Each structure stands twice: as structure tokens, then as C-alpha cells.
Amino acid sequence: MTSLPADDAACGWYRTSRSRQPRPGHAGETKTRWAVVGAGFTGLAAARQLALNFPNDEIVLVEAQEVGFGTSGRNAGFAIDLPHDIGADDYIGDVATARMALKLNRTGQSILRSIVEENGIECHLRASGKYQAAIEDRGVAVLDAYRRGLDKLGEEATIIDGKDLPDHIGTSFYRKALYTPGTLLLQPSALVKGLADTLPPNVTLYENTPVTDVEYGDKTILGHRQGRIVADKLILANNAFGMRFGFLQGRMLPIFLYASLTRPLTGEEQARLGGKSFWGVIPADTFGTTVRRTHDNRILIRNSFSFNPDGRPRQQYLDRFIKNHRISFERRFPMLDEIDFEYTWSGSLAMSRNHEGFFGQLAPNVYGALCCNGLGITRGTVTGTLLADWLDGRRNDLIDMLLASPGPNRNPPEPFLSIGVNANLLWGQYRAGLES
Template identity: 70%
Template sequence: MTKVTSLPADDRTCGWFHTSSVRQPRPAHTGETRAPWVVVGAGYVGLAAARQLAMNFPQDQVVLVEAQEVGFGTAGRNAGFAIDLPHDIGAADYIGDLATANLVLKLNKTGQNYLKDLVDLHGIECHMRASGKYQGAVEERGLAVLEAYRGGLDRLGQPYEVIEGSDLPDHIGTRFYKKALFTPGTMLVQPSALVKGLADTLPANVTLFERTPITEVSYSPQIILTHANGRIVADKLILANNGFGMAFGFLKNRMLPVFTYGSLTRQLTEEEQARLGGKDFWGLIPADPAGTTLRRTHDNRILVRNSFSYHPGGISNDHQREVAAKRHRRSFERRFPMLSGVPFDYTWGGAIVMSRNHESQFGELAPNVYGALCCNGLGITRGTATGVLLADWLAGRRGEVIDFLLASPGPSANPPRPFLDIGVKANLAWAQAKAGPES
């Protein structure tokens, strides 16, 4: 019996969750349930895996278990960029090996297309638009990143547009950036609304239980998931709970739960919108990975996302959120002086789970236990795709992208604690300081 001592406990101030449509959560699980398939975690991976399992095995009942409420956790807390392009930060041109990059591109597009088809089919109101993304640079080091990435995109044969700083106000309002690289393949979305919609349109043979945190699990001779009000017995278990997979006994000390933080302004008035100018819906990522991400949303708010903190237990705290809010205010004022003083309605944290070697886990974890874990910050597209492909692999399907995922060595081992904690915190602090004007 493995006791699950680390459980999700996100803050209650996520702007995406509160500005998306209110839905009725599914009831928590009680009593005992037996099912051929049980999926733990109703984020992008879990929702995709449960849906695809139900399609692949229409006679089987699939149970999907979520510790919190759908749309409240990590899947509803990101910046809402469904990115198609590979971005290998370990490569000089951010593309690296061309064969690998092409497979990653196929993987990401699999996730994108799957989500778009579902949004269109079910009319999910999540403000998904194929609006592309800007990657903005402020200083020379950032400009060099854009130039390197431009060369990588040329090698990959992917389209882009270089936009000079003098022209950027017509796109994003602000004059803060010296140059941007626009790539058209990204879709922007309201992430909490998306996962809420995906959960409410699951096939009939998927049963979703929310607010059901698993506290113990037994893997032999049968898989038994225990919680405060009952237990679920599974023939086969799929772990889609990212960093919390470590709490279930797998990939111990191989994943790094790093939190990043977002703030969302109140809605801009018509006069403020006129002062801002630019397009009415856009997203920008920084040239420096530790810099500031921005979005103008469908309801005319500005999202500011930056700041990082490391929490091995997968739970952030109020102090880190307060520190991030101050950084967000400074970043906002520098970029949008024409909107000085516009307040934030919400500030929240959300986990991105990384590995030191930037590899993910896909496939069998133990007899009758499978997982797609550690998306390295690309949960919307990569997470969705790996959930779908894991279910397809379990149905006996193969292909070059599935083979690519199966061939991964998985996340590498981390140094022992407390050396790990000291090193990660120092690296995050250095990265944020080095970002300079990009932050």
C-alpha cells in the first residue's frame, strides 16, 4: 500500500477559473466502484486519455478521477497558448535535431487538431482562436535569441514574420519591445473554459468523479485506489496527474514542480482600449524563458505572467503569490504606461512540471499501470496529444510518433535533497535576474 501524502491544493484566486462560465461539478465518488480503466487526473492528459479510451473500447466503462474541481487546477492556470512549434531551449537555434523537431511538430499538431475538432464539434465556449503568437525581445541578448530561432524555423520550413519595434504598437499596443517574431500556428484559448467544456462533453461510458483526492493506492494483486469515502478498483490504471505521479510511487525524484504566476486586470474601458490600440486579441511570449508572457483576452483584460518558485510538494503559498503580484505590477507599468494604475482583479499560481533532461514519461510504469507524465510546460498541446496516443497505444496502435514517445529515456534522476532544492532555487533566482528588461 502506497500512502499518497502530497495532494493538489491550489489557491482560490485563478482569474481564468472565475471568468469562465460556472459549471456544475460532477459528484465526488463514494462507496466502491470497479472498472476496467481508471484515469487519475482530469487535466489535458487525463481528459484526452479517458475520451480516447472510451472511443477505443466502447464496451468498457472508464472512470476519471479528479482531486479538485475540473478547471480549477493546473490545466486551468496556464497562459492559454496551444503551441504547435518545437522549442528546444538546449539547442543553439531552439530547433536542434531536425528529425526530432519534425516529430515534436507532428505531436503538437496532433494535440492542436484534436482540441480544435472537439471545440468545433461540441461548441465549447473557450474563445479559441488561431491567432498565432508574438515572441518579443527588449535587449541585445533577446534579439540574438530571435535571430537564432528564425534560423531554426528556416531549417524546419515553418513560416514566420519579423516585426520591427516601430510597427509593434499596431499589433500589441505597447512600444516596449524592439522586435518580435510572429509565428502563425499557435492557437490562443481560455484554458479553464476549455477543460470545463472538455469535461462536460465526455462520452457516455466515461464517469467523472470530482473532488475525490486519492489517499492510498495498492498495485498488487489488483489496483485499489482508496479515498476518504470509498475505493475504486481498476483492472488498468492510467496516471495523468503530472508531478503528483511521484506521490503515487513513480519517477521518484525525477520531476521538478516549478510554479509560475499570472495576474489578470479588470476589463478595460472603451477609452482605455482606445489608448492601448493594437489588435483586440493577441499573445506574446518573451525571448528569454524567464521573461514576461502577455495576453490581451477576448473580454479585454491584460494577462501578465512571470516569476518562478520551486515547491517539491507541488503546493505554492500566499507569500510567493504576493511577491509575484508586485513583479507583475512593475512589468505591466513598464509595458503599458498608457494604462497606468489599471488594477489586477486576480493573481494566482500554477505548476509546470519539468525534468532536468527535458524528457517526458510515456508508457508502462508497472504491470497494468501506465502514465503520460511531465509535459515540461507544454500541457495544452503535448499533454492532449500524449493522452490520446497513450490510449491508442493501449488499443494496440503504433506509429512514428508513438514510437518516438516510447523511445524516450524519461525524466533523468535529480541530485538528492537538500542539494536539489538549493540548486533549483539558485538557478531560478539567477534566471529571473538574468532576464533583466525581459521580465
Template identity: 70%
Template sequence: MPTQNRLTIRRVIGVNIRELPADDNGCGWFHLSPQRTPRPAHSGHTRARWAVIGAGLTGLAAARQLALKFPGDEVVLLEAQQVGYGSSGRNSGFAIDLPHDIGAPDYIGDPAVAGMNLKLNLAAQAIIRRLVTEHGIDCQMNPLGKYQAAIEDKGLRVLDAYRRGLDKLGQAYEVIEGRDLPAHIGTAFYRKALFTPGTILLQPAALVKGLADSLPGNVSLYEGTPVSSVEYGDTITLRHERGSLSVDKLVLTNNAFASQFGFLQGRLLPVFTYASMTRRLSDSEQARLGGNPIWGIIPADPFGTTLRRTPDQRLLVRNGFSFQPDGKSNQRWLDKVAVAHRRSYERRFPMLSGVEFEYTWGGAMGMTRNHASHFGPLAQNVFGALGCNGLGITRGTITGTLLADWLAGERNELIDFLIGSSGPNRNPPEPFLSLGVNGNLCWGQYRAGLES
């Protein structure tokens, strides 16, 4: 049996869920995407073959594919909040194609593994493209590529190393020297960038709202329905404050909150990261900025700053991390990061000094220590695609889809690769876990220097 399954299958009888998601109300993408009426919350009792927990990118993909593979079954998709309000709607909108193994000296590592991750990401992009086109989802999807930019010597070394990795993988890139960068991105802040053409930029909340509103007819989506207890067995009972569901099979796609359901405890870490978005730039401000009208920059240092210039002419700044084991938003952190975002913004955009942020928000990523995710069985009749590690747009889309394919009996090289991967590794118990994660986050952010 593959390593991942041997490690994680265990007997679980039932759990009361102690922590439920509670994201902040500051996400610009959510408020700026098309308004929709959320589907009603579940009430009463329902019997169904399948339940999927969490209507983020992973859950939406899993529910859609289950419904297609089992057209005679009802697939119930339960979401604690509104669709688009969770992390899937509050990320930076980079649907990334290339693998980036931060543990490997050339950020690619084993070419065979990197090649499979590339195939997974490309398959996810193809799914996103197809669904956006088929259902006319207005999510500002742009196949514009991304810049990975550096300012510190350490960052420049990362770009050189990644370039060697991309050569090994046969992937295209362009090196852009600092003097040429303002023509691309307006700011003269960076010393060098690696442009890779395969990333798709999009409006994440608009994407997930559109995906939710185009689900097949045999998916019953209930929003505002946080599951608060589970009894496992031949039939699984899910309870919430207005009712319950009995299902044959449970699919967990709720990222780090899967720990609350009794699985992968201490292995899925809710690490928050934060973003701020300016008001719309005026025509004269856009002219002062210069460069291309839409772009996305990721940092050379993983603890550095992500930037977007959006199609509606706002600037987005993302940086800062905090470990919040309860998975909930925290106002103290939001206040703190707003100050840090202002500092990062002013360094990069002195020509647009003082342009206000209209939105500041945070969101949880399901991080794992070895950057591996879980795919496959968790217990009898319980399955999961979990641990997005900050790359859920492509990873969540493809693992949700392939988990449903695997449940329908399909096998192919991508499924075999995911099922056979090692899965998230163990961490020390509390209080050592929090001390270790917080220590690493603080040290990483300090060492990022001007990259942050």
C-alpha cells in the same frame, strides 16, 4: 526495449500519498469561464477496468480516447479538485504548434526530433479544434498566432537564433521591428518580435470545463476525489476518504503528483509559475492601448514575461517561478509575484498605468531537468503520460490521446517516437535538489533583466 521503459519500470507494492494538490482560488480564467456544477465525488466501492488519475488536459484526453477505444469498458476519471481548477485551467492559453528546444543553439536542434514534436503539436491542435467545434465549447479559441518579443540584447540574439532554427524546419515567421510593433500589440516596449502564425489562443478553464462536460458516456468522472493511497498488483486498489476503487489498469495523468504514487521520484519537479489579469479595459483605455484587439506574446527569454490581451479586453501578465516540492500553492509567493507583475505591467503599459489586477494566481508545471516527458508503462498495469514541461495544452492533449491508442494496441510513428524517447532524467537528492532548482530559477530570473 526502449530506453524510457527500461529506466522506469519497477516493482511498487503500495503507497500512502503524502501530498495532494491545493491550488489557490485566484485564477481569473476559472472564475470568468462558464459556471458548471462539478460532478459528485466518488463514494463507496467501484470495480472498473480503467482508472485515470487527474482530469487536466492529459487525463481528459486519455479518458476520452480509452472510452472510444474500449466502448464496452467503464473508464473512471478521478480528479482531486474541480475540473478547471488545476494547472490545465490556469495557464496562459497558448496551444503552441512549433517545437522550442531551449537546450539547442537554434532552439530547434535535431530536425528529425523537432519535426516529430511539430507533428505531435499539430495533431493536438487538430484534436482541440475538432472537439471545440463538435461540442460547441465556448473557449474563445482563436488561431491568431503568437509574437515572441525581445527587449534585451540577449533576447534579440534568441530571436535571431530561433529564426535560423525555423528556417531549418521550413516554418513560416515574420520579423517585426520595434517601430512597427505598437500597431500590432499597442505597447512600444519591445525592440523586435518574431511572429509565428500557428499558435491557437484560448481560454484554458473554459476549454477543460467544456471537455469534461462532453466526455463519452462510458467515462465516469468524479471530482473532489483526491486519491490518498494505492495498492498495486494484478488488481489495483485506489483509496480515498469516502471509499475505494478496484481497477485492472491505472493511468497516471497527474503531472508532477505522479511522484506521490511512487514513480519518477525526484525527476518530476513541481515548478510554479504565476499570472495576473486586469479588470476589463474600458473603451477609452482600449483606444489608448491601440494595436490589435486580441493577441498573445511569449518572451524571448524563457524566464521573461508572457502577455495576453484577451477577447474580453483584459491584460494578462505571467512571470515568476518557484520550486514547491509539495506541489501546493503558497500565499507568500503569490504576494511576492503580485508586486513583480505590477512592475512588469507598468513597464509595458505606461498608457494604462494603474489599471488594477482583478486576479493573481499560480500553478504547478511538471518540469524535468532534460525537458523530456514520460510516456508509457511505469509498473505492472500502471501507465503514465507525465511531465508537461510547461506546454501541456498541446503536449497533454496528444500524449493522453496516444497513450490510450497505444494501450489499445495501435502503433504509428508518433507513438513509436514517444515510447522511444529517453524520458525524464535523474536529479540529485534533497537538499541538493531544492538548492539546485531554486538557484537556477533565481539566476534565470535575475538574468532575464527587462524581459521579466
């Protein structure tokens, strides 16, 4: 492996969630029927469902870092149900396809809620819905078009004028918002930790065990610094790092987003802000700013993008983008301009140019659910679960849809890829204007 996960240390979600004792790393040699690489949403779901489907088998789950510290614990905490086809005039596109995407996302939500409730996982999960908000003319046009698309689907959506938004989210910054009730908001690192600590007894989790080499054949041999794992069947659930294992090379894009989290607001500051005590806003413009007010009365700001082909963060981007966070925060919350950020971090997305993921067989005895395209919480959960069901011989309409996907399409070669992606990111952020 020429590149291993190495996320930056100051992830606010990880630092403010409950501490836990990481499971020991792997040492020596272990033989197993099933090995799963990646203990994020996809890998945790796959391992859990494999354990239920094959109760007499031991499942080995390998995580390069500590659970809750990596990518799955670094997103904005939106478990979104609605489809959003940015290439369609109404952001819905083909209605039949949109309904299947909606069913897939809501199945992921249902799986998560069931696990959280059954195991008493404290991750501040609430069915709060989301606000999609706009300030620029382009953003307002997006909201109007998306509302028309949701009407075609028969999905509930409410337009809220800017003058009424302070009663919802405190700030009068936005001109208009589209509220949809189906999104779940949660603390992502707390959820990942809880999912890991409630795995079935026939799952063995090894943390801080980065795989450094792999050998394919009748059995897959995963090598690392302290030993090796010999598996009859391998499942890759490590998104863009799947390319480092030799699959989908040149088909996924490791895109990094950046977030900052304030200290908790005092009672007086909360009164100054006003609005509801718990909410989430996503931007109408793809390159705009995501904002949340959390269960512990912090404000999250998430924006700014970079393309890091090796899948690893860069300190210079963190240093640069915290200034963007400060500007975005002060635009939205001038009444709180003295509030400092306590944490700033990066987190990666596995994207494809055609917005398709991979689901199915990668090679003999090697399978994967990869490339969630920014929907890791719901899509990772449902695809990991369904992959385990498919390996148990089950079929349904969702599995058939996933298997029929063409998968991520091929990217242009370097250096054209980096030039093109970086130019697109810079142009998109510039065009976002005040939405950023």
C-alpha cells in the same frame, strides 16, 4: 499520499469562465476496468479516447479538485505548435527530431480543435499565432537564432521591428518580435470545463475526490475518504503528483509560475492601448514575462518562478510576486497605469532536467503520460490520446517516438536539488533584466 493538490482560490481563468455544476465525488466501492487519475488535458484526452476505443467498457476518471480549477486551467492559454530546443544554437537542433516534435504538437492541436468544434465548446479558441518579443540584446539574439532555425524547418516566421509593434500589440516597449502563425490562443479553464462536460457516456467523472492511498497488485485499489475504486488498469495523468503514487520519484520538478489578470478595459482604455483586440506575447528569454490581451479585453501578465517540491502553492510567493507583475505591467503599458489586477494566482509545471516526459508502462497494469515540460495543452492532449491508442494495440511513428524516449532523468538528492533549482531560478530571473 503525503501531499494532495490544493491550488489557490483566485485563478482568473476559472473565475471568468462559465460556472458549471461539478460532478459528485465518489463514494462507496466501484469496480472498473479502467481508472484514470487526473482530469486535466492529459487525463481528459486519455479517458475520451479509451471510451471511444473500448465502447463496452466503463472508464472512471478521478479528479482531486474541481475540473478547470487545477493546473490545466491555470496556464497562459497558448497551444503552441513549434518545437523549441533551448539547448540548441538555433533553438531547433536536430531537424528530424524537430519535425517529429512539430508533428506531435500539431496532432495535439488538431485533436483539440476537432473536439471543440464538434461539441461547440466556448473557450475563445482562435488561430491567432504568437509574438515572441525581446527588449534586451540577449533576447534579440534569441529571436535571430530561432528565425534561422525555423528557416531550416521551412516554417513561416516574420520579424517585426519595434517601431511597428504598437500596431500589433499596442505597446512600444519591445525592440523586436518574431511572429509565428501556428499557435492557438484560448481560455484554458473554459476549455477544460468544456472537455469534461462533453465526455462520452461511458466515462464517469468524479470530482473533489483526492486519492489518499493506493495499493498495487493484480488490481489497483485507489482509496479515498469516502470509499475506494478497484481498477483492472490504472492510467496516471497527474504530472508531478505521479511521484506521490510511487513513480518517477526524484525525476520531476514541480515549478510554479504566477499570473495576474486585470479588470476588463473600458472602451476609452482600449482606444488608448490600440493594437489588435486579441493577441499573445511570449518572452524571448525563458525567464521573461508572458502577456496576453484576452477576448474580454483584459491584460494577462505571467512571470516569476518558485520551486515547490511538494507540488503545492505558497501564499508568500503570491504576495511577493504580484509586485513583479505590477512592475512588468507598468513598463509595458504606461498608458494604462491606473488599471488594477482583479485576480492573481499560481499554476504548476511538471518539468524534467532533460526536458523529456514519460509515456508508457510504469508497472504491471499501471500506465502513464506524465511530465509535459510546459506544453500541457498540446502535449497533454496528444500523449493522453496516443496512450489510449497504444493500450488498444495501435502503433504509429508518434507512439514509437514517445515510447523510445529515455524519460525524465534523475535529479540530485536534497538538499542539493532545492539549492540548485532555486539558485537557477533566481539567477535566470535576474539575467532576464527588462524582459521580466
